[in-house]
Amino acid sequence: xxxxxxxxxxxxxxxxxxxxxxxxxxxxxxxxxxxxxxxxxxxxxxxxxxxxxxxxxxxxxxxxxxxxxxxxxxxxxxxxxxxxxxxxxxxxxxxxxxxxxxxxxxxxxxxxxxxxxxxxxxxxxxxxxxxxxxxxxxxxxxxxxxxxxxxxxxxxxxxxxxxxxxxxxxxxxxxxxxxxxxxxxxxxxxxxxxxxxxxxxxxxxxxxxxxxxxxxxxxxxxxxxxxxxxxxxxxxxxxxxxxxxxxxxxxxxxxxxxxxxxxxxxxxxxxxxxxxxxxxxxxxxxxxxxxxxxxxxxxxxxxxxxxxxxxxxxx
Amino acid sequence: xxxxxxxxxxxxxxxxxxxxxxxxxxxxxxxxxxxxxxxxxxxxxxxxxxxxxxxxxxxxxxxxxxxxxxxxxxxxxxxxxxxxxxxxxxxxxxxxxxxxxxxxxxxxxxxxxxxxxxxxxxxxxxxxxxxxxxxxxxxxxxxxxxxxxxxxxxxxxxxxxxxxxxxxxxxxxxxxxxxxxxxxxxxxxxxxxxxxxxxxxxxxxxxxxxxxxxxxxxxxxxxxxxxxxxxxxxxxxxxxxxxxxxxxxxxxxxxxxxxxxxxxxxxxxxxxxxxxxxxxxxxxxxxxxxxxxxxxxxxxxxxxxxxxxxxxxxx
Numbered sequence: 001x002x003x004x005x006x007x008x009x010x011x012x013x014x015x016x017x018x019x020x021x022x023x024x025x026x027x028x029x030x031x032x033x034x035x036x037x038x039x040x041x042x043x044x045x046x047x048x049x050x051x052x053x054x055x056x057x058x059x060x061x062x063x064x065x066x067x068x069x070x071x072x073x074x075x076x077x078x079x080x081x082x083x084x085x086x087x088x089x090x091x092x093x094x095x096x097x098x099x100x101x102x103x104x105x106x107x108x109x110x111x112x113x114x115x116x117x118x119x120x121x122x123x124x125x126x127x128x129x130x131x132x133x134x135x136x137x138x139x140x141x142x143x144x145x146x147x148x149x150x151x152x153x154x155x156x157x158x159x160x161x162x163x164x165x166x167x168x169x170x171x172x173x174x175x176x177x178x179x180x181x182x183x184x185x186x187x188x189x190x191x192x193x194x195x196x197x198x199x200x201x202x203x204x205x206x207x208x209x210x211x212x213x214x215x216x217x218x219x220x221x222x223x224x225x226x227x228x229x230x231x232x233x234x235x236x237x238x239x240x241x242x243x244x245x246x247x248x249x250x251x252x253x254x255x256x257x258x259x260x261x262x263x264x265x266x267x268x269x270x271x272x273x274x275x276x277x278x279x280x281x282x283x284x285x286x287x288x289x290x291x292x293x294x295x296x297x298x299x300x301x302x303x304x305x306x307x308x309x310x311x312x313x314x315x
Numbered sequence: 316x317x318x319x320x321x322x323x324x325x326x327x328x329x330x331x332x333x334x335x336x337x338x339x340x341x342x343x344x345x346x347x348x349x350x351x352x353x354x355x356x357x358x359x360x361x362x363x364x365x366x367x368x369x370x371x372x373x374x375x376x377x378x379x380x381x382x383x384x385x386x387x388x389x390x391x392x393x394x395x396x397x398x399x400x401x402x403x404x405x406x407x408x409x410x411x412x413x414x415x416x417x418x419x420x421x422x423x424x425x426x427x428x429x430x431x432x433x434x435x436x437x438x439x440x441x442x443x444x445x446x447x448x449x450x451x452x453x454x455x456x457x458x459x460x461x462x463x464x465x466x467x468x469x470x471x472x473x474x475x476x477x478x479x480x481x482x483x484x485x486x487x488x489x490x491x492x493x494x495x496x497x498x499x500x501x502x503x504x505x506x507x508x509x510x511x512x513x514x515x516x517x518x519x520x521x522x523x524x525x526x527x528x529x530x531x532x533x534x535x536x537x538x539x540x541x542x543x544x545x546x547x548x549x550x551x552x553x554x555x556x557x558x559x560x561x562x563x564x565x566x567x568x569x570x571x572x573x574x575x576x577x578x579x580x581x582x583x584x585x586x587x588x589x590x591x592x593x594x595x596x597x598x599x600x601x602x603x604x605x606x607x608x609x610x611x612x613x614x615x616x617x618x619x620x621x622x623x624x625x626x627x628x629x630x
Contacts (some may be wrong), residue, residue: 024460038431127355142342152584242518
């Protein structure tokens with residue numbers, strides 16, 4: 001197994017001085033300010049081998065993408081990835097190789113090396129953890145969850161709801177047939193982290209995050225600690241192609257969309273929007289930060305309710 | 316659960332600019348040369364909840380220690396830890412808190428912050444992954460597996476075999492009763508990574524590693540890629556207190572001892588030995604690098620055999 005994944009671990013280069021698994025750890029040239037994150041995917045919880053369209057290569061890509069999305073949420077530039085896999089006995093060498101192929105191609109696509117890896121056996125579900133190390137130029141040019149002020153606009157990148165719609169399709173066991181079906185499933189199985197958008201946002205404004213745990217949950221994180229509130233206009237949500245207007249909850253609650261959220265005064269938001277225009281990515285204002293505690297969902301002037309919003313991995 | 320572990324995640328400080336879980340990722344002030352490693356512990360493979368003396372706090376400490384041992388193996392100074400846990404439903408908030416307490420105390424003991432963490436649910440065994448980030452002053456002051464030459468001495472730090480003896484005791488289900496029993500079990504459940512020794516070795520010589528996968532396996536890694544060989548004098552192995560001479564295989568094959576190995580010409584080894592003396596840690600010469608391929612075990616002048624040497628996590 002180690003031999004088969006060896007080719008996917010990057011060789012030493014200008015930045016990577018020592019690469020695993022030749023040694024006990026990787027050594028790289030450092031950066032003045034480092035951004036680091038880790039995220040795990042567990043079989044049976046975050047994915048199922050039985051999903052139609054499941055592939056180890058896509059799993060590898062998604063493992064890197066969920067971590068890249070956290071770097072994107074901070075406005076960081078990806079640099080290095082470390083991967084730790086716990087593999088059940090039924091995993092074949094070919095499966096691991098495909099997993100690593102996905103890891104490697106997604107890391108490289110976003111400018112990161114695969115600097116190290118660890119393999120363990122497990123008697124349980126496949127458990128894949130990655131750590132992504134990125135850099136920022138200055139600790140001032142970083143997106144934070146703190147600092148939003150009443151009256152600021154809230155905006156999201158891209159479109160919403162496709163990943164949740166894809167998950168429902170996968171869980172139903174129905175094979176995707178239409179182009180829309182396939183787009184939804186791709187949003188779930190092979191999401192694209194908004195790395196360039198994160199860096200553009202960090203250059204324009206200071207408050208932001210990613211909404212892979214759900215838009216509602218992320219808005220809570222932006223306002224709750226400061227005892228502020230927010231109003232979200234569900235009629236302004238940029239719903240993914242194929243979603244009906246009454247399916248807005250997919251974009252608010254279940255959403256595992258790899259999109260970013262940000263908050264800023266209107267003028268600053270407009271300038272961020274122009275920066276994202278240049279990347280070909282829409283930035284849609286969907287609400288405002290309020291001085292009043294709590295999150296209110298509005299459809300035009302009408303108040304709407306959402307039960308148990310936000311997807312919690314573990315509570 | 317998140318609330319309960321929050322106090323074990325370090326707050327922002329001079330080096331840690333942004334700390335998780337307030338944001339999507341941690342931000343820290345970087346170092347010119349970074350050393351990074353990741354390692355996983357899986358319930359049922361690397362530990363059992365049913366072991367007499369098992370405690371979540373010790374598990375947390377061991378999780379950090381196995382990664383610190385990889386940094387020690389490179390001669391690096393620990394800086395930051397990230398942790399990712401996949402927890403079965405039976406895990407209580409109290410278990411997680413104790414796990415994090417162990418993680419935090421062991422990281423702090425060796426100068427590292429706990430910079431970030433991720434929690435997932437799993438339907439399988441508890442799976443704990445940590446990543447440790449350290450620093451070195453220069454890529455020249457690092458211990459590598461490459462570069463050993465025929466005629467060089469091979470030496471190990473500390474004493475050997477206690478961790479393997481402790482594992483056998485734990486697996487037997489027998490409660491440790493004597494002082495020796497308890498020392499063996501402690502070597503398995505709560506090993507001390509040789510961080511200071513690693514830094515001292517890296518200042519004195521260039522070839523080394525850790526032997527947590529077994530002394531035999533690590534010697535293979537030092538010599539095999541260069542098509543060299545080695546002779547290990549089993550009569551010179553520094554066996555842990557309580558081990559009989561005929562139990563030397565515990566020190567060679569099964570060893571999960573958190574000790575370091577190094578190779579150097581005799582004069583350089585002597586100077587490394589003096590540096591370790593100042594740390595109160597013995598450095599014992601146990602063999603030599605040979606030009607002839609293969610690893611030979613000798614008891615005095617007599618050749619001895621070891622079947623299936625080296626413990627493989629996954630092959």
